Amino acid sequence: MDTTLTRSELYPLRRREVVRRLLADRGDLLVVTGLGAATWDAADAGDHPLTFPLWGAMGGAAMIGLGLALAQPKRRTLVITGDGEMLMGLGALPTIAVRAPKNLAVAVLDNERYGETGMQTTHTAGPADLAAMAIGAGFPAAADIYDEDGLAEALPRIRGEPGPLFFNIKVRAEDLPLVLPPKDGAYLKTRFRAALLGPEGAA
Amino acid sequence: MEHTETAVWPGQIHRVLREHEVRQVAYVPDAGHRELIEMCARDAAMTAVTLTTEEEGIALLGGAWLGGQRGVLLMQSSGVGNCVNMLSLARTCGFPLLMLVTMRGQWGEFNPWQVPMGQATPEVLRLSGAMVFEADRAEEIGETVEAAARMVFNGPACAAVLISQRVLGAKTFGR
Numbered sequence: 001m002d003t004t005l006t007r008s009e010l011y012p013l014r015r016r017e018v019v020r021r022l023l024a025d026r027g028d029l030l031v032v033t034g035l036g037a038a039t040w041d042a043a044d045a046g047d048h049p050l051t052f053p054l055w056g057a058m059g060g061a062a063m064i065g066l067g068l069a070l071a072q073p074k075r076r077t078l079v080i081t082g083d084g085e086m087l088m089g090l091g092a093l094p095t096i097a098v099r100a101p102k103n104l105a106v107a108v109l110d111n112e113r114y115g116e117t118g119m120q121t122t123h124t125a126g127p128a129d130l131a132a133m134a135i136g137a138g139f140p141a142a143a144d145i146y147d148e149d150g151l152a153e154a155l156p157r158i159r160g161e162p163g164p165l166f167f168n169i170k171v172r173a174e175d176l177p178l179v180l181p182p183k184d185g186a187y188l189k190t191r192f193r194a195a196l197l198g199p200e201g202a203a
Numbered sequence: 204m205e206h207t208e209t210a211v212w213p214g215q216i217h218r219v220l221r222e223h224e225v226r227q228v229a230y231v232p233d234a235g236h237r238e239l240i241e242m243c244a245r246d247a248a249m250t251a252v253t254l255t256t257e258e259e260g261i262a263l264l265g266g267a268w269l270g271g272q273r274g275v276l277l278m279q280s281s282g283v284g285n286c287v288n289m290l291s292l293a294r295t296c297g298f299p300l301l302m303l304v305t306m307r308g309q310w311g312e313f314n315p316w317q318v319p320m321g322q323a324t325p326e327v328l329r330l331s332g333a334m335v336f337e338a339d340r341a342e343e344i345g346e347t348v349e350a351a352a353r354m355v356f357n358g359p360a361c362a363a364v365l366i367s368q369r370v371l372g373a374k375t376f377g378r
Contacts, residue, residue, distance in 0.1 A: 057261075060262030070270070
């Protein structure tokens with residue numbers, strides 16, 4: 001087990017509080033959360049039928065967000081995921097940038113660790129820079145957020161600025177109690193479609 | 204490559220996709236699917252999404268279905284190998300998933316590096332929970348895609364149509 005003290009243990013932003021604020025007064029926001037801690041964080045903020053929480057499909061969160069954003073151009077789609085999950089599907093960044101959906105934002109909670117497997121460091125603990133990769137992939141806007149001021153500035157942009165947007169939010173590496181949403185994928189899918197599309201969506 | 208300018212099956216597939224109200228068309232560029240991709244990209248009713256790797260398409264189409272749209276994933280047999288874990292998403296959640304696969308490493312293949320994945324493709328798909336439909340002749344392709352699309356969207360189910368390299372012609376690199 002990696003016991004090296006890293007800089008991310010000192011980051012001021014706390015992931016559960018960040019996600020509560022990303023989801024506060026969410027209105028008709030559509031949300032996809034990536035395996036795994038981002039999914040627990042969103043459950044801690046309050047399970048919701050228009051949140052699709054991934055328990056698997058690692059590397060797929062941003063692409064699910066793209067498909068959803070293209071299908072629902074009048075709604076805002078927010079993907080909340082972790083650094084490890086994003087690193088597994090980096091090709092999604094140029095794929096999203098090429099389609100350039102104005103209604104899609106991706107927020108990565110970057111604690112520089114693989115939380116589900118023992119808090120081993122990810123490449124973002126080293127030289128890898130996800131926001132720079134998003135810019136390099138062609139995102140018109142991407143930024144790192146390190147503190148409260150940065151978060152306060154980003155929140156309204158995540159909700160309202162024409163996308164696609166990418167925010168890499170540096171959060172403290174910490175072990176938190178698991179808060180689990182429902183895990184039956186078919187139920188989560190049908191619940192989401194019924195809430196979004198009405199009774200026809202559940203058929 | 205020998206697939207000809209006069210092939211009718213790409214247009215037949217396009218018609219089937221339109222009839223099934225397919226709205227998102229995901230693909231990694233592919234010679235065998237070139238004409239179909241061009242037809243879909245020109246179709247105002249469809250959104251074409253170019254991928255960096257095929258597994259992105261499984262996730263994309265899951266999101267499309269959450270948002271109320273049907274989709275299709277076009278790929279070469281080598282791409283099936285890139286999809287394996289992501290196929291769990293379609294199975295676990297019961298997302299309809301229609302995959303149209305042009306085969307390599309199957310019929311007179313010139314490039315031995317294509318053979319292992321091409322030979323494993325039907326079994327990999329079945330092990331991952333997809334129904335497999337094989338179209339060995341050009342005249343079978345349209346009706347096979349129609350049969351698969353019905354089962355996928357009436358399911359929901361996960362299905363792949365394998366379009367034989369015999370139809371597409373083997374790439375020869377001029378040899």
